[in-house]
């Protein structure tokens with residue numbers, strides 16, 4: 001997994017609440033058996049019209065906005081457990097998602113793919129959204145070590161992250177490495193199990 | 196202080212705790228299917244790690260399968276490739292697979308309980324969010340992502356932070372025609388789609404105590420739709436009787452020993468929950484959804500509420516409904532009875548009981564899709580297939596079908612579908628398709644009328660099933 005420490009980037013404001021993983025990557029694109037290529041179809045049905053032409057009103061098609069941070073509405077990533085949603089966002093080039101609330105499974109999937117979910121207060125999110133909407137050139141700073149997100153000379157906020165996950169991201173480890181190092185303990189536990 | 200059902204099962208599976216971090220939780224059973232497992236198998240292969248406990252894994256093919264002509268090769272090349280990879284991966288690793296056409300094949304959350312794989316007190320996972328279904332047995336069961344599938348392959352464990360506990364109590368007697376699906380749609384409409392985030396939910400009260408195992412599965416299935424990782428119901432005589440005699444259930448003395456253990460699992464009287472909600476059974480009526488998340492539900496006789504937020508408006512625009520309107524008499528051209536929420540025999544009994552002696556409306560295309568081969572056989576053996584066919588319906592073969600717009604069964608652009616599945620997200624059943632979630636009874640009534648009808652008007656005269 002790629003390491004994550006700090007990031008400074010412009011951001012894309014996706015001002016929609018309850019973005020579910022079916023929107024992030026519709027089921028008909030889940031037929032691949034590897035992790036590549038999902039970025040091309042991220043938000044497919046919002047980005048493209050039925051005839052495959054671009055939908056000019058969707059924010060990802062607005063050339064004023066770019067960057068590797070997605071600022072989204074409340075309750076991001078609800079619905080299906082498909083990790084393809086995280087692969088699609090990473091594949092498209094996102095490194096950080098900001099929202100006031102993340103669905104559990106999505107959050108875990110994102111962290112397992114080096115995509116940082118930054119949960120901020122509703123008030124902060126609203127301010128951030130307005131600032132970026134007004135000025136697409138706005139740069140956001142994300143510092144994982146200090147757990148701070150903000151705009152230089154303007155607003156900033158502390159965010160929480162599980163300390164174990166933080167260590168993993170900073171060092172680029174994943175859970176498999178950790179679990180394999182505990183094999184003996186797991187085998188010992190198995191001798192006591194009842195199923 | 197006493198312990199909850201959830202605490203008891205969770206604590207019995209903790210291998211180790213990391214200071215200031217997650218716990219290592221042991222997983223008893225791991226269910227897999229074709230869509231979320233290939234990348235995990237690849238990951239292990241790439242890192243040269245072997246599957247730690249292949250005999251604790253059970254596989255089925257369900258999401259990406261056709262529901263007609265299953266004896267023929269799968270037409271779509273990508274789908275066929277996914278199914279072939281699953282077969283090859285299972286074979287190479289010694290994993291039990293019930294592939295397409297096998298007498299035990301079915302939707303993962305229908306197949307495992309009916310085979311007795313699911314048992315109280317277990318921990319179970321699957322790369323599918325509706326794994327919460329198995330909680331009906333007093334099992335900690337939840338959906339995981341593909342990275343976690345790989346973790347369980349490698350170690351039979353997961354690194355997790357213990358969720359908080361939530362209890363939803365419903366007491367009283369359900370009205371005639373109010374089904375388990377209505378109960379859970381009602382709960383979610385009251386609590387919203389993220390009220391359960393960070394929690395594991397226990398359903399308690401006499402409504403759940405009096406429910407069949409299949410009804411309990413319908414309820415627990417949709418726990419994820421209020422954001423909870425899983426839902427649980429305490430095991431009782433109904434649970435033991437359901438498990439007894441099934442393929443993988445313990446036999447003889449071993450069964451009795453297990454029952455003795457299962458009896459220790461229910462929540463202690465003095466246990467504390469982090470959050471509690473209580474509802475009255477008498478307040479619940481047949482439900483339908485009008486929007487694009489499962490929390491946007493109303494009693495079938497109610498009007499769509501009026502709200503001003505942007506998400507609400509976007510949602511109604513997608514559905515082409517107006518705030519304040521009633522859905523009664525809305526013409527409906529598609530009806531889907533199936534999915535891991537409502538594709539078990541009791542669901543088809545309810546539908547057949549209503550349909551018997553009536554005819555399907557001409558404008559309606561109805562998909563009746565059993566959850567498994569075993570359910571399909573039951574439908575035929577009990578004569579329900581004949582009831583359906585006499586009324587102009589056709590029974591399809593088992594699978595996830597129109598629940599997720601991945602296989603061939605898709606609802607066309609702009610069409611409404613009254614569906615017994617669990618998600619009404621934009622495009623969930625097909626690009627531009629508009630999903631209205633309901634119980635199998637409401638779905639059957641819609642298929643007969645060709646439009647949404649106020650079932651509460653005829654409920655008094657309905658036979659209870």
Ligand code: SF4
Pocket residue numbers: 257258302303304323325534535536594595598599616617
């Ligand atoms: S029936 Fe639907 S919800 Fe259930 S496992 Fe299949 S796709 Fe998922």
